[in-house]
Amino acid sequence: MTTIDTTKPTPGAETPPVDNYLTHSSGIMSWLGTLDHKRIGVMYLVSILTAFFLGGMFAMLVRLELMFPGEQILSQDQYNMAFTLHGVIMVFLVIIPSVPASLGNFVLPIMLGAKDVAFPRLNLFSYYLWVTGAVLAVSTVFFGGVDTGWTLYVPYSTTGTEMNGILLLTFAVFVLGFSSIFTGINFIVTIHRLRPPGMTWFRMPLFLWAIYATGILQVMATPVIGITVALLAVERLFGIGIFDPALGGDPVLFQHFFWFYSHPAVYIMILPGMGIISELISVHSHKHIFGYKFIAFSSVAIAIFSFIVWGHHMFLSGQSPLMNVVFSAITFSVAIPSAVKVFNWLATLYKGSISFNTPMLYALSFLVLFTISGLTGLHLGTLATDIHLHDTYFVVAHFHYTMMGGALIAMIGGIHHWWPKITGRMYSEFLGRTACGLIFVGFNLTFFTQFMLGSKGMPRRYHDYDGPNWTPEATELFGTYHFWSSIGSFVMAAGFFLIAFYLLHSLFRGKKAPANPWGGRSLEWQCASPPPHDNFSEPPHVGDPYDFTVLEWDEQEQGYHWRHDLKHEPGEA
Amino acid sequence: MATESSQHEGHPEVGHVVPVRILLVTGMGLLALTLLTVWAASFDVGNLNIWIALGIAVVKGTLVVMFFMHLRYDRPFHGIVFVTSLAFVALFISFALTDTTEYAGNLDPGDAPKVVEKLNVLGE
Amino acid sequence: MTTTASTTHDHPDFLAHHWDTPKQQFEAGKLGMWLFLATEVLLFGGLFVGYAVWRGNHPELFKFGSQYLDTTMGAINTVVLILSSLTMAWAVTCAQRGNRKGLIIGLLLTLAGAGGFLGIKYVEYSHKFNEGWFPGAYFYDKPSDRSRTWDDNLPVPGAGQLVVPVPDTEARSIEELGLPADILVEISTVVPPGQGPSGLEELALTDTVHTDDHAEHEMHALQREDRPANAHMFFNIYFMMTGLHGLHVLGGVGVMIWLLIGAVKGRFNEKYFTPVDLGGLYWHIVDLIWIFLFPLFYLI
Numbered sequence: 001m002t003t004i005d006t007t008k009p010t011p012g013a014e015t016p017p018v019d020n021y022l023t024h025s026s027g028i029m030s031w032l033g034t035l036d037h038k039r040i041g042v043m044y045l046v047s048i049l050t051a052f053f054l055g056g057m058f059a060m061l062v063r064l065e066l067m068f069p070g071e072q073i074l075s076q077d078q079y080n081m082a083f084t085l086h087g088v089i090m091v092f093l094v095i096i097p098s099v100p101a102s103l104g105n106f107v108l109p110i111m112l113g114a115k116d117v118a119f120p121r122l123n124l125f126s127y128y129l130w131v132t133g134a135v136l137a138v139s140t141v142f143f144g145g146v147d148t149g150w151t152l153y154v155p156y157s158t159t160g161t162e163m164n165g166i167l168l169l170t171f172a173v174f175v176l177g178f179s180s181i182f183t184g185i186n187f188i189v190t191i192h193r194l195r196p197p198g199m200t201w202f203r204m205p206l207f208l209w210a211i212y213a214t215g216i217l218q219v220m221a222t223p224v225i226g227i228t229v230a231l232l233a234v235e236r237l238f239g240i241g242i243f244d245p246a247l248g249g250d251p252v253l254f255q256h257f258f259w260f261y262s263h264p265a266v267y268i269m270i271l272p273g274m275g276i277i278s279e280l281i282s283v284h285s286h287k288h289i290f291g292y293k294f295i296a297f298s299s300v301a302i303a304i305f306s307f308i309v310w311g312h313h314m315f316l317s318g319q320s321p322l323m324n325v326v327f328s329a330i331t332f333s334v335a336i337p338s339a340v341k342v343f344n345w346l347a348t349l350y351k352g353s354i355s356f357n358t359p360m361l362y363a364l365s366f367l368v369l370f371t372i373s374g375l376t377g378l379h380l381g382t383l384a385t386d387i388h389l390h391d392t393y394f395v396v397a398h399f400h401y402t403m404m405g406g407a408l409i410a411m412i413g414g415i416h417h418w419w420p421k422i423t424g425r426m427y428s429e430f431l432g433r434t435a436c437g438l439i440f441v442g443f444n445l446t447f448f449t450q451f452m453l454g455s456k457g458m459p460r461r462y463h464d465y466d467g468p469n470w471t472p473e474a475t476e477l478f479g480t481y482h483f484w485s486s487i488g489s490f491v492m493a494a495g496f497f498l499i500a501f502y503l504l505h506s507l508f509r510g511k512k513a514p515a516n517p518w519g520g521r522s523l524e525w526q527c528a529s530p531p532p533h534d535n536f537s538e539p540p541h542v543g544d545p546y547d548f549t550v551l552e553w554d555e556q557e558q559g560y561h562w563r564h565d566l567k568h569e570p571g572e573a
Numbered sequence: 574m575a576t577e578s579s580q581h582e583g584h585p586e587v588g589h590v591v592p593v594r595i596l597l598v599t600g601m602g603l604l605a606l607t608l609l610t611v612w613a614a615s616f617d618v619g620n621l622n623i624w625i626a627l628g629i630a631v632v633k634g635t636l637v638v639m640f641f642m643h644l645r646y647d648r649p650f651h652g653i654v655f656v657t658s659l660a661f662v663a664l665f666i667s668f669a670l671t672d673t674t675e676y677a678g679n680l681d682p683g684d685a686p687k688v689v690e691k692l693n694v695l696g697e
Numbered sequence: 698m699t700t701t702a703s704t705t706h707d708h709p710d711f712l713a714h715h716w717d718t719p720k721q722q723f724e725a726g727k728l729g730m731w732l733f734l735a736t737e738v739l740l741f742g743g744l745f746v747g748y749a750v751w752r753g754n755h756p757e758l759f760k761f762g763s764q765y766l767d768t769t770m771g772a773i774n775t776v777v778l779i780l781s782s783l784t785m786a787w788a789v790t791c792a793q794r795g796n797r798k799g800l801i802i803g804l805l806l807t808l809a810g811a812g813g814f815l816g817i818k819y820v821e822y823s824h825k826f827n828e829g830w831f832p833g834a835y836f837y838d839k840p841s842d843r844s845r846t847w848d849d850n851l852p853v854p855g856a857g858q859l860v861v862p863v864p865d866t867e868a869r870s871i872e873e874l875g876l877p878a879d880i881l882v883e884i885s886t887v888v889p890p891g892q893g894p895s896g897l898e899e900l901a902l903t904d905t906v907h908t909d910d911h912a913e914h915e916m917h918a919l920q921r922e923d924r925p926a927n928a929h930m931f932f933n934i935y936f937m938m939t940g941l942h943g944l945h946v947l948g949g950v951g952v953m954i955w956l957l958i959g960a961v962k963g964r965f966n967e968k969y970f971t972p973v974d975l976g977g978l979y980w981h982i983v984d985l986i987w988i989f990l991f992p993l994f995y996l997i
Contacts, residue, residue: 115715118725185732192650193725194715220661223736227743231937239833240933241685242747247834248685248927252676253750256669257743307661311668320675323668587723588974590793591786600783607775607991611768614996626992633988641786641981648724651731658735662742666749677754684926691837 020424024533035120038531040127041106042422045415047127048098051134052408055089058082060493063446067486069466069475079463080147085140087150088169092176093134095407096265099272100218101130101183103414104211106422108187110524110535111205113196113542118189126182133176140165140172149461151262154243154254158235167236170229177222177229180268184218187211198542205522205545206295210275213299217264217271217306225261228254252318259310267306269403270370271299273410274341277363280413281345283520284360285352288546291344298337305334312381316390324383331381338374342367357518358432362413365440369405373398376451391461394454397447405443412439412499419503420517424530425510431502438495445488449481456481514559521548525560589646599640606633711969723971730975734982737945741986744938748993751930761923762931763997765830767821771995774817775987781810782984789977795967797960804957807980811950818943825932832936836929935994942990945983952976 021038031039061082065074074082105123109116117123140146144164148156152173157166191204191212232254234240241247243254282289289295311319311327319327345367354360376398379385389395420426458465458478465478516525524531526540541562543550551560610629614622639645644652684692709719716722752759788803830836956976959965965973 119729120713120715122729181733181736185729185736188732189725189729192728193721219732219736220658220739223739224665224743227740227941230941231743231747234937239835240937241687241833241929242933242937246685246687248688248930250673250750253669253673253747256665256672257746260665260669260743307664308668311672318676320672322675323672326668587720588793588970590790593787593790596783596786596790599786600779603779603783604776607772607779610992610996611772614768614992623992623997626996627989630989630992634985637782637981637985637988641782641984642978647727651727654728654731654735655738658738658742661739662745665742666746669746670749670753673750674753682926687834688837688927688929691834 019532020528020530021533022424022530033124035116035124036533037105037109037117037120037123038422038535040120040123041102041104044097044105044127044130045102045422047131047134048094048102051089051093054138055086055094056493056496058086058089060489062086063486063489065463066465066482068483069464069479071464074463076463077145077147080461081141081145083461084146084149085138088137088146090403091150091265091269092173093130093137095269095403096176096180097130097183098269098407098411099276099414100187100211100214100268101127101179103276103411103418104187104207104272105183107418107524108190108208108211109194110527110531111208111522111545112190112194113199113523113536113540114190114194115534117186118194119186122182123186126179126186129175129179129182133172133179136168136172136175140168143168151258152229152232153258154232154235154249154251155245157232158244159246167233170233170236173229174226174233177226180218181222184215184222188215188219191215196542202293202296203542203545206278206289206292206299207272207275207522209296210271210278210299213303214268214271216300216303217268221261221264221268221307224257225265228257228261231257252314255314255317255319256310259313260307263310263313264303264306266399266402267302269407271302273366273407273414274299276410276414276417277345277366278341279520279522280359280363280417281348282546283417283518283548284357284363285349285354286519286548287348287352288544288548289344290347290350291340292546294340295344298340301337302334305330305337309334312386315383315386328381328383332378335374335378342371342374355518356433357416358427358429358436359413359417359518361433361436361440362409362416365436366406366409366413369401369409369443373401373405376401389454391459392454393450393458393460396460397450397454400447400450405447409439409443415503417518418524419506420513421524421529421531423507423510424513425506426513426517427506427510428502431498435495435498435502438498439492442488442491442493442495446485446492447488449485449488453478453481453485511558514554514557516551516560517558519548519551519553519560521545521551589643591640591643591646595640599636602636603633606636709968719968723974726971726975727978730978734978737982737986741938741941744934744941745989748934748938751934755925755927755930757925758928758931759997761925761928762935763994765825765828766935766995767824768995770817770821771991774814775991777810777813777817778984778987781807781814782981784810785977785980789970789974792960792965792970792973793967797963797965800960800965800973801957804953804960808950808953808957811946811953814946815943815950818939818946830932832933833929836932938990939994942983942986945986949980949983952979 021036024036031043034040034043061074062079065072065079065082105117146165146169148166152166152169191208195204231240231242235243235249239247241249243249243251245251278289278295309327309331311323312331315324315328376394380389380395380398416427416432454460456477457474458481465482466475470478513529515527515529517529518525521543522545523536523540523542526538527536541550550563550566552563553559554561606629610626613625613629616622618625638655644655683689712719712722716725784803784806788800788807791797791799791803825831953976956973959972
């Protein structure tokens with residue numbers, strides 16, 4: 001373990017070690033069997049981005065189908081399968097593991113000043129569980145598919161479907177749940193037990209607080225989805241009837257089970273994103289984060305609140321009026337810690353020296369998109385307006401603003417922020433900013449139109465909006481919105497392909513990255529880019545992670561380094 | 574991390590050794606409570622039965638957690654983790670039960686459709 | 698990298714490279730295990746919610762169903778599990794003191810307890826299956842009458858065969874479902890809500906709740922006049938909860954065998970006994986859950 005030695009003020013930037021985690025050992029087996037958290041993080045990143053591509057393809061199919069009235073490219077069953085798989089892949093394979101498992105795995109131990117996560121073998125095991133779950137989930141296509149939507153609601157999932165992939169999917173979700181649980185356990189233990197001397201709780205970067213709060217959710221909520229899908233599987237295998245109304249079961253109870261996990265899961269998705277944003281905003285405006293403790297504790301508060309609002313998904317599913325009122329009231333209270341974060345980020349930006357680097361552009365996009373998602377969430381949390389908006393495109397737009405505009409935009413921002421650290425290469429800033437612009441415009445075009453669609457009454461999950469059941473006016477109106485929504489999705493796709501292009505290009509042709517290209521103060525910027533196998537060749541300076549006054553720009557190195565006139569860290573004993 | 578200072582005399586470097594005597598007493602207590610709960614169940618006191626049985630189970634559970642699982646000598650944080658999980662289960666039960674009890678009156682009484690179907694086939 | 702820590706402390710074989718001291722590694726393992734136990738509590742928690750919801754809204758199901766459980770068997774199983782927990786705790790103490798012989802004996806006794814528990818459970822389960830008290834709608838198939846519920850072309854289920862519903866109107870081949878060929882497939886349809894024995898209020902609960910009268914036990918649940926509506930629900934929850942618990946006992950047997958091999962090979966000593974300690978914690982939580990399952994099913 002690294003011990004903090006204050007007599008050596010030079011961070012690892014000056015003499016880059018020859019050996020790094022990428023060159024430490026070679027061969028395919030040195031990757032597949034690795035216990036190094038950095039390599040596992042990279043494997044997660046590659047796998048998750050692959051799944052993201054696949055999920056995105058299903059989304060494009062859905063958007064193409066809906067672009068014009070009438071059946072376009074998918075039959076009704078194929079359409080149901082496409083949106084189900086889009087949801088399953090994006091939720092279970094991409095967004096839930098996205099930030100913690102990939103970036104978190106890579107960055108967390110380094111930020112902490114540790115050599116690895118607490119249980120490296122468990123970490124690798126959890127990656128292979130993810131792979132198993134991913135293969136199972138995607139292979140449902142070959143076993144008849146699944147058409148229930150990612151929520152697997154009973155009785156769709158217990159009766160009357162032509163598609164038999166559900167059993168396989170329940171197994172996949174179970175396995176993926178355990179992958180998530182093990183990641184959560186690993187990170188909580190790492191943060192508790194592997195902080196080196198000097199790294200106190202309040203010297204941890206806010207990203208770690210977010211990961212910690214996420215860990216609590218992963219550990220406390222995920223087992224419930226495990227038992228839910230296990231019961232569903234038994235129901236399908238043996239007709240047990242705990243959820244199936246035809247056998248005396250209670251389908252509303254299924255929704256209680258499902259959302260007891262899946263609402264906290266929303267915060268498993270967004271909290272790490274918020275953690276990334278705290279880093280990006282502070283580092284790229286070169287200003288100390290405003291209200292550190294408020295942001296830190298609001299993460300924990302959100303984690304706890306998220307457990308007592310699940311019923312707001314069930315206002316119109318037969319939940320009792322009493323619980324509707326209770327859940328609606330508690331739902332509004334989640335706005336408080338979320339707004340605490342947003343205001344603190346804004347206050348951090350205020351009078352900061354903002355560099356509009358690509359990661360910062362994503363952070364600013366996040367602020368806009370997440371605010372829209374939060375405010376439209378209030379419409380849905382209000383009982384009366386929810387009756388109108390429930391199961392319309394308004395809901396679809398709302399959660400895409402949260403999941404994609406929030407979690408995924410933050411993740412992409414994080415990838416750009418840590419890309420130099422992970423790969424040791426710089427990408428093209430110009431292309432980076434262009435892609436961010438494309439994604440921001442495309443995203444809003446895609447999903448803001450869906451707010452309109454929803455408030456005009458277009459239901460979600462419909463294959464078509466033409467025919468005898470629709471008035472010509474409705475078909476025309478919805479057609480216009482759907483058309484522009486699809487155009488937006490193409491713009492967004494172009495942005496993602498551009499990102500894929502310049503990031504891959506940077507691997508081969510990119511400039512060598514300095515140890516600290518952005519001027520970050522947390523520990524990962526004190527080791528070389530890419531980091532050595534044991535993370536630090538020199539003991540890092542532990543201190544206030546947002547005190548940027550100790551750094552200065554080095555023109556020759558094109559990066560920041562420790563100020564030469566400082567012998568040691570101001571706050572350090 | 575300096576840890577040696579926190580150790581008691583005669584204890585190993587890590588963990589806490591629970592003497593066999595305490596384990597035996599705990600075990601005997603658990604067996605006695607098992608007899609007690611079976612005996613208590615032979616009296617029909619209506620709804621109270623379940624609460625008596627659960628109360629005894631809670632005492633037994635506490636014994637297991639405190640002595641067999643060493644929580645009495647362990648870090649308090651492990652206790653917090655465990656109690657938190659119980660609290661979340663309690664939360665889940667109370668919300669789900671409140672809701673289902675609210676709408677239970679609206680459900681169709683009697684056997685479920687598939688059960689009726691079965692019974693009809695059986696000729697009942 | 699050479700750190701201050703690894704030069705001042707000795708770095709024994711069992712200590713992974715990223716830890717400073719055995720204490721730190723041990724504490725991390727403990728915390729990890731407690732977090733895992735929390736997930737176990739929540740996994741079972743879901744089933745306890747199911748129990749609470751049905752018991753809260755349909756107490757008659759439980760009054761009725763628990764008469765068919767054998768309290769003596771349940772009590773014996775509780776005693777067996779508590780004793781195995783005791784021997785496990787003793788094994789941990791032995792491991793901490795470096796008493797290898799004691800550790801091996803303790804683990805063997807615990808394994809015997811686990812085996813005994815599963816044996817008794819097997820007897821209980823097979824008794825219920827023989828009586829035709831299956832979970833789900835198969836509860837309503839009397840063993841003698843079962844053939845009447847099936848299409849004449851389908852064989853009558855024999856011992857060891859599973860009955861699988863296909864919730865559809867269209868028959869499909871067994872191969873298509875990916876199930877073993879000896880499984881029977883039932884084609885079921887949903888019928889409109891019908892009239893059965895009424896539920897909560899009109900039911901006269903008998904006072905003979907805790908009788909050990911075996912004559913009554915032998916009478917099939919369906920023939921009882923006080924059978925409440927949806928009586929199979931009790932057996933659903935019973936089989937789910939005890940089944941999941943049984944699987945955990947089975948997992949515990951695996952853990953014990955693994956520990957036993959380690960103990961025989963002499964992997965554990967007073968400095969390194971973390972696996973024994975953590976395995977013990979797992980075994981105790983299995984015991985703990987049974988401590989709650991026993992009164993909830995057998996003593997009502």
